[in-house]
Structures are given as C-alpha cells and as structure tokens.
Amino acid sequence: MDPRTSILIGSITCALMAIVVTSLARATPLPVPGFKAWVVGAWMIFGALLMLGLRDWVPQLASVTLGNCLLMLAYVVWLSGTLEYFGKQLKWVPWLVFVAVATIAVSWFVYSEASFRARVVIVAGVCAVINAYHASIVWHSARKRDDARATGITATLVWLTALVLIYGIRSVHALVFPQGDSGLLTQNLTQIIYTGSFTVCNMMLVISFATMASDFVRAFIEVLATRDPLTGVLNRRALINAIELEFSHSQRHGHSFCIAMLDIDHFKSINDRFGHLVGDQILTTMCKKVGNLLRPHDVFARYGGEEFLILMPETGLSNAMQAAQRLLGAVAISEDDALPAITVSIGLAEWSTDDDSIESLIARADGALYVAKTNGRNCIEIAPALSMA
Numbered sequence: 001m002d003p004r005t006s007i008l009i010g011s012i013t014c015a016l017m018a019i020v021v022t023s024l025a026r027a028t029p030l031p032v033p034g035f036k037a038w039v040v041g042a043w044m045i046f047g048a049l050l051m052l053g054l055r056d057w058v059p060q061l062a063s064v065t066l067g068n069c070l071l072m073l074a075y076v077v078w079l080s081g082t083l084e085y086f087g088k089q090l091k092w093v094p095w096l097v098f099v100a101v102a103t104i105a106v107s108w109f110v111y112s113e114a115s116f117r118a119r120v121v122i123v124a125g126v127c128a129v130i131n132a133y134h135a136s137i138v139w140h141s142a143r144k145r146d147d148a149r150a151t152g153i154t155a156t157l158v159w160l161t162a163l164v165l166i167y168g169i170r171s172v173h174a175l176v177f178p179q180g181d182s183g184l185l186t187q188n189l190t191q192i193i194y195t196g197s198f199t200v201c202n203m204m205l206v207i208s209f210a211t212m213a214s215d216f217v218r219a220f221i222e223v224l225a226t227r228d229p230l231t232g233v234l235n236r237r238a239l240i241n242a243i244e245l246e247f248s249h250s251q252r253h254g255h256s257f258c259i260a261m262l263d264i265d266h267f268k269s270i271n272d273r274f275g276h277l278v279g280d281q282i283l284t285t286m287c288k289k290v291g292n293l294l295r296p297h298d299v300f301a302r303y304g305g306e307e308f309l310i311l312m313p314e315t316g317l318s319n320a321m322q323a324a325q326r327l328l329g330a331v332a333i334s335e336d337d338a339l340p341a342i343t344v345s346i347g348l349a350e351w352s353t354d355d356d357s358i359e360s361l362i363a364r365a366d367g368a369l370y371v372a373k374t375n376g377r378n379c380i381e382i383a384p385a386l387s388m389a
Contacts, residue, residue, distance in 0.1 A: 002187050003195040004053055010199030011049035017206040018042035024210055032216045037081030038209040044074035045202050055184055064110050068123045069103040075130040078205070082134060082156075085212065086141035095130075102126045117179040124171035128164050135160040152212030159204045166197045228302040230280055231287040239301035239309055243358045246313050250351055258320035260310040261347045261365040262290075262327070265377040267306040270340060282339055289330050293323070309365070317350040317382065324348055324380045332378065343378035345369060352385055 021039050025032075051058070051067030076099060080090035102122055109118040135157060142153045173190065184191065226238040234242070246257050264270075264286065271279040283306065290308070294300055299311035310327075312320050324346045334341040347369030355361045364383035372381040 003184065003191045004055075006192070006196045006199055007049050007053035010203060011046050011053055013203050014042060014046040014049060014206060017203060017210075018046055021206060021210045021213075024213065032085070032213040033087070034081035034083070034085035035209075035213045037077050037084060038206075038213075041074045041078040041081065042206045042209075044070050044077060045206070048074055049199065049202070052184060060110055064119070065103065065107050068106050068119070069099065072099045072102060072123065072126050072130065075127060075134070078209070079130060079134045079137070081209070082137055082141075085216070086137070088137075088141075098126070116184070117174050120174035120179070121171050124167040124174065128167035128171060131160050131163045131167065135164060150212075150215045152208055152210075152215040155208035155211055156205065159201050159208055163198065163201045163205070166194065166201065170194050231284050231302055233287050233291065233308070234299060234301035236301060236303055239299060239303065239311070240358065242299045242301075243311055243361075246311060247351070247355075247358050247361075249313075251353075254353075255314045256316050256351055258312045258315050258317060258348060258350045259361060259365050260312070260320065260324050260327075261303065261349075261362070261369045262308050262310070262344045263369055263373070264306040265343045265345055265373075267342075270342070274340060278339065282342055285336065285339065286331055286342065286344070290327055293326055293330055307369075309362070317348070320348055320350065321380065321382070328378070328380060345372035345377045346380045347372055347383060348380060349383035350385075354385065 018039065021035075021042055025035050025039050048067050048071035051063050051070065055063040055067075057063075076090075076095045079095070080092070083090050105122050106119050109115040109122070138153060138157050138160065142150070142157075184195070226234055228235045243259070249255065250257055264282065267279065267282075270282065287300070287302075287308070290310070291300055294310065295312075297313055299313075301309055301311075303309040312323065315323075328344065328346060331342065331344050347365045347367065349361055349365035349368060351361055355364075368381040368383035372379050375381065
C-alpha cells in the first residue's frame with residue numbers, strides 16, 4: 001500500500017474511531033477525567049492525517065505546515081487528557097511554545113530552505129519527545145495507583161512506546177542518512193513502513209483511550225457495589241465476602257482470626273440533638289480515625305447504622321485486644337471542636353473450630369458488644385468461646 005493511501009485510510013479510520021469515542025463520551029454515565037481531551041485529540045489526528053495525505057493536492061501551508069502542527073499539537077492534547085485522568089494538570093505554555101517553535105522551523109524548511117530531511121528530523125523528533133513523556137506519565141502514575149496492569153493502561157503504554165520507537169527511529173534515520181529526493185508520499189520502503197506504522201499506532205491509541213475510560217467506569221461501579229456511600233468504607237455485602245474467605249482459610253489451615261464489632265455510644269441522642277448532618281460528619285470522622293490505625297490487610301466495614309465491624313486476619317485474641325484498645329482511645333480524642341465528642345463500645349470475638357458459620361461468630365461479637373453497652377459503654381468486652389458458653 002502506498003503512503004498516501006495508507007495515510008488517507010488511517011485518517012478515515014481515525015474519524016470513525018473519533019465518532020465512536022465521541023458517542024461513548026456522551027453515553028458514559030459519569031464524567032471520565034481527561035476523556036474530552038482524548039476525543040478532541042482524536043479529531044485533531046484525523047485532521048492532521050487528512051492534510052498530510054492530501055499533500056501535493058492542496059497548498060503546502062495546509063498539507064505541510066498546518067498538517068504537521070496539528071499532528072504535534074494533537075499529541076499534546078492527548079497528554080493533557082492522560083494527566084487529567086491521573087488527577088494532574090498539564091503546564092500548557094512550555095508545550096505550546098515547543099510546538100510553535102517546531103512549526104516555525106518546519107515552515108522555514110518549506111519556504112526559505114526546502115528540506116524534507118530537516119522537516120522529518122524536527123517533526124518526528126518532537127513527536128517522539130511528546131509521546132515519550134506521555135508514556136512515562138502513564139507508567140509512573142499507574143504504578144502509584146496500583147493499576148499498572150489494567151487493560152486500557154497497558155494498551156496505551158504499549159502503543160505510546162511503539163510511537164516513540166517509530167518517530168525516534170525515523171528522526172535518527174533522517175539525521176544520519178541522506179534522504180535524496182524522498183518525500184512523505186514517496187513510494188519507497190522507508191516511507192511505506194513509516195507512514196503505515198504511525199497511522200496504525202494512532203488508531204490503536206484512540207481505542208486504548210476508550211478502553212481506559214471503560215476501565216474507569218467499571219472500577220467506579222465496582223466501588224459503588226462494595227463501598228458505603230457515606231463513609232467510603234466497605235459495605236456489609238463486601239464484609240461478609242471477606243469474612244467467608246477468611247473463615248474458609250482458617251478452617252483449612254487452623255489460623256485464628258478475630259472480629260471486632262463497634263458501635264457509637266448514644267448515637268441516636270447525638271442525631272436528635274445536633275441533627276443528622278452532624279451525625280454523618282461524626283460517622284465519616286470516626287471511620288477515618290479507625291482506618292488510619294488498621295493494618296493494610298484488616299477489613300473495616302459498615303455493618304449497619306452506627307455499627308461497624310473489623311476483620312483482623314490471622315490475629316490472636318491478645319493482639320486483637322491491643323488493637324481494640326488503641327481504637328477506643330483514638331476515637332475518644334476529639335480533633336474537631338465543631339463536632340461533639342464521642343466514644344464507642346467494642347465487642348470482640350475470636351474464631352474457633354467450634355464456630356460452624358460466620359453468623360455464629362458475628363453473633364458472639366454482637367453479644368459481647370451488648371455486654372459492653374450494658375456495662376457502661378466506652379469499653380471492650382470479649383465474647384466467651386462456644387465451649388464455655
């Protein structure tokens with residue numbers, strides 16, 4: 001396939017992909033950070049490839065200067081979208097200056113000193129730099145978020161890396177080897193491979209961005225399915241699943257684990273006196289305190305109302321008791337004068353081979369919590385083993 005046909009087919013395909021992602025952006029049930037910039041970038045790539053493919057058929061101002069400028073600028077727009085996706089912002093001025101200087105240089109080698117070789121070195125080199133920085137952002141940001149293996153991120157990283165290699169190799173090739181009478185649309189092996197490769201990579205990047213958006217929506221829905229909307233901790237459904245897994249693990253290996261059920265003392269009175277808004281603030285503040293004290297593998301969930309449950313995997317009763325005492329003290333310390341001071345009562349239960357179900361274990365923790373309430377609150381009670389009950 002000759003370079004012109006490859007580029008024009010690529011532009012049409014990018015237009016179709018742009019239509020798809022535009023429709024996807026409108027149909028997405030929640031705003032995906034950076035998605036709009038990816039859509040705009042896809043349309044800019046379409047425009048750039050169309051202008052490049054029409055070279056010799058339209059004025060050089062459109063096909064060379066504007067086409068290359070739009071191509072470089074599209075990569076900057078894509079970069080801004082990815083930064084927004086990861087919660088960051090692009091510093092536009094340096095990148096726009098970078099593209100503007102490159103465009104001026106390209107124009108010089110069109111109108112003042114015509115040189116296809118120089119233009120290739122400049123444009124391919126600039127595109128390689130932008131995409132290399134883009135790839136580094138994806139790599140480092142994904143690692144910090146522990147989602148480096150997500151399908152969309154992996155695909156985006158692969159195709160960005162491919163673009164860096166294609167543009168980098170082409171720039172170096174033009175810098176080192178004479179280009180003769182070659183042009184962008186010359187039918188030689190170098191141009192056929194170059195134009196075909198970067199056209200395919202651009203199309204695949206549009207698909208990769210759409211996949212990242214899909215991953216974001218799916219992850220958000222998964223969070224909604226497993227998290228309490230007010231406090232952000234796990235909900236009862238996710239908690240039961242976690243306890244079931246630990247229960248099965250303990251039955252197979254004989255490892256002990258504990259659960260702690262805690263309840264905010266006099267919470268109904270607080271709601272009646274200060275209002276439900278203050279009650280909600282107390283719940284979220286308490287959850288933050290407790291979450292900061294727990295180990296990474298502990299499971300903290302809202303069991304219902306003002307009751308919360310903590311699963312402590314592979315933890316004996318003595319260590320669980322120490323953890324509960326730390327929680328009791330931390331919750332009682334008021335760090336916000338605008339909120340009333342609170343205390344909690346805790347019921348602690350250790351799994352044993354006599355527990356034939358998770359319901360039995362939770363019931364023992366709940367019974368211990370009831371004892372703590374009747375004994376004056378702001379204290380910890382340990383559930384007796386079933387053999388002693």
